[in-house]
Amino acid sequence: MKVIATIAELQQALMPLKQSGAKIALVPTMGALHQGHLSLIAEAQKQAEIVVCSIFVNPTQFTDPKDLEKYPRPLEHDIKMLTGAGCNFVFMPSVKEMYPNYPTPENWKIDLGPAEFVLEGEFRKGHYQGVTQIVYKLFDAVKPDVAFFGQKDFQQVLMIKNMVSELNLAVEIVTCPIIREADGLAMSSRNIHLNKADREHSLALSKALFFIEKNYASQPIDQLIEQAKAMINSVKGIELDYLTIANGDTLLPIEEKAGTGTVALIAAKVGETRLIDNVIIN
Numbered sequence: 456m457k458v459i460a461t462i463a464e465l466q467q468a469l470m471p472l473k474q475s476g477a478k479i480a481l482v483p484t485m486g487a488l489h490q491g492h493l494s495l496i497a498e499a500q501k502q503a504e505i506v507v508c509s510i511f512v513n514p515t516q517f518t519d520p521k522d523l524e525k526y527p528r529p530l531e532h533d534i535k536m537l538t539g540a541g542c543n544f545v546f547m548p549s550v551k552e553m554y555p556n557y558p559t560p561e562n563w564k565i566d567l568g569p570a571e572f573v574l575e576g577e578f579r580k581g582h583y584q585g586v587t588q589i590v591y592k593l594f595d596a597v598k599p600d601v602a603f604f605g606q607k608d609f610q611q612v613l614m615i616k617n618m619v620s621e622l623n624l625a626v627e628i629v630t631c632p633i634i635r636e637a638d639g640l641a642m643s644s645r646n647i648h649l650n651k652a653d654r655e656h657s658l659a660l661s662k663a664l665f666f667i668e669k670n671y672a673s674q675p676i677d678q679l680i681e682q683a684k685a686m687i688n689s690v691k692g693i694e695l696d697y698l699t700i701a702n703g704d705t706l707l708p709i710e711e712k713a714g715t716g717t718v719a720l721i722a723a724k725v726g727e728t729r730l731i732d733n734v735i736i737n
């Protein structure tokens with residue numbers, strides 16, 4: 456596996472491969488890799504000849520500077536994992552490489568639709584402008600045929616698809632299923648911040664979502680939400696930001712049950728760590 460830090464070097468390495476007709480996949484990450492990321496790499500390897508994984512902790516998508524500062528950066532461990540997974544290239548640029556004028560903000564304002572401002576968008580103002588800004592820059596650097604993202608960040612994938620459609624980008628977006636720990640907790644780079652008690656409490660999130668999924672057909676929506684919220688609120692140390700059963704395109708709460716496109720989404724602070732999770736219901 457080749458480790459590359461500059462856009463120029465990356466493009467030089469990829470050019471002959473592209474010219475030979477190889478399909479290029481990109482797996483964008485912020486590092487602190489876990490099995491969820493490896494499942495994206497594995498899917499990318501099934502669908503493309505060359506897999507590039509990017510590791511870049513993107514400052515423009517953090518609304519809280521403390522969150523940016525404490526974001527885990529176990530680079531040696533990440534490189535080992537990617538080497539073991541047979542990834543072809545890891546792109547690890549500096550902040551200056553991606554944002555030459557940093558910390559002066561660059562112009563980036565794109566219409567991501569009204570779903571930008573709900574759920575995560577309400578709690579993390581400007582977050583999806585920052586996410587789409589860096590994903591656009593990574594697409595521009597790698598020029599992938601296909602890019603892979605995890606369903607755990609359901610709203611993020613929707614925003615990236617909206618960007619691709621708004622800017623007519625020639626890249627296919629593939630969403631890969633959530634990978635969970637054996638007890639149900641969705642894998643996340645943030646899980647390493649959970650202490651023993653938080654780790655136990657965190658299970659309430661997936662339990663509430665699985666409860667909704669299991670009882671969706673038989674119970675009214677408001678009752679499902681009420682009971683799932685009660686499950687969360689009965690666990691001390693959890694502060695619920697939202698729990699909703701929503702339309703997967705608009706992310707607005709559904710009032711009546713639909714046959715397809717329904718997703719239950721949750722975000723909560725467990726101790727000091729904010730976690731998100733979701734389940735696609737139909």
Ligand code: PAF
Pocket residue numbers: 483484485486511513516586589590608611
């Ligand atoms: O999901 C992430 O890790 C990040 O939001 C992404 C897509 C790599 C952009 O920084």
